[in-house]
Amino acid sequence: MNYELTLQQAENHQADAHPARHGGRLLQSTSRLSETLASDGFGKSKSADDKTLLKIWIKVRKDSQIPEFDTITECKWSFEGEDNLRKYTERLVELVNENGGIFVEDALKLQERDIFSMVDEKIHPSEAFVIPALRALKKAIVNYFENTKQDERMRKATETIICHCRHVTDADIQESIEKGCKTLEEISMATGAGTGCNSCIGRVTEILSGRKKTALGKFN
Numbered sequence: 001m002n003y004e005l006t007l008q009q010a011e012n013h014q015a016d017a018h019p020a021r022h023g024g025r026l027l028q029s030t031s032r033l034s035e036t037l038a039s040d041g042f043g044k045s046k047s048a049d050d051k052t053l054l055k056i057w058i059k060v061r062k063d064s065q066i067p068e069f070d071t072i073t074e075c076k077w078s079f080e081g082e083d084n085l086r087k088y089t090e091r092l093v094e095l096v097n098e099n100g101g102i103f104v105e106d107a108l109k110l111q112e113r114d115i116f117s118m119v120d121e122k123i124h125p126s127e128a129f130v131i132p133a134l135r136a137l138k139k140a141i142v143n144y145f146e147n148t149k150q151d152e153r154m155r156k157a158t159e160t161i162i163c164h165c166r167h168v169t170d171a172d173i174q175e176s177i178e179k180g181c182k183t184l185e186e187i188s189m190a191t192g193a194g195t196g197c198n199s200c201i202g203r204v205t206e207i208l209s210g211r212k213k214t215a216l217g218k219f220n
């Protein structure tokens with residue numbers, strides 16, 4: 001495989017990863033990042049209809065002692081497209097930036113309802129406008145883990161809960177398969193998945209059959 005970038009590709013990549021330095025057309029936040037400071041993580045996401053492209057950059061203060069204290073101190077964003085997406089993204093970035101920043105771990109836990117509750121209640125919020133913002137932020141965080149070689153945290157951040165009763169993730173199930181579980185029963189014994197309300201059995205079976213990708217696979 002040829003990994004060489006064309007000059008244009010290289011410039012685009014640099015502009016994505018280091019918007020301030022390359023003077024990308026942005027930035028819609030109240031951030032005060034230095035013009036020469038590169039971001040620590042970058043993520044982008046498209047709306048469901050493909051009409052809007054959202055990009056998020058984060059600056060992280062790394063804690064040398066306790067990784068869980070890593071803090072996002074600045075978040076910047078830009079987008080092209082729908083105005084509704086702008087509103088929810090603005091709110092998300094406000095949440096991240098207010099009070100001097102947010103722990104990376106807490107940013108990963110932000111959900112749709114955290115954003116809905118702060119936006120004009122007369123307007124019915126649509127998931128289509130919120131999910132891209134959350135997804136772009138999560139990708140920026142995963143990119144930060146990747147850049148700082150925090151492989152275990154990167155894996156955790158890309159996991160999905162499959163069994164809510166027993167809090168079992170797709171990575172837990174994949175791991176049990178790699179350790180030798182070959183049937184649903186064996187996976188249930190090893191992880192606890194499917195031993196409550198049973199509503200996750202279909203998703204567990206999909207992973208077992210290889211039809212569902214897991215966090216242990218490549219994060220897109």
Ligand code: FES
Pocket residue numbers: 162163164165166193194195196197198199200201
């Ligand atoms: S969600 Fe898995 S048993 Fe209930």
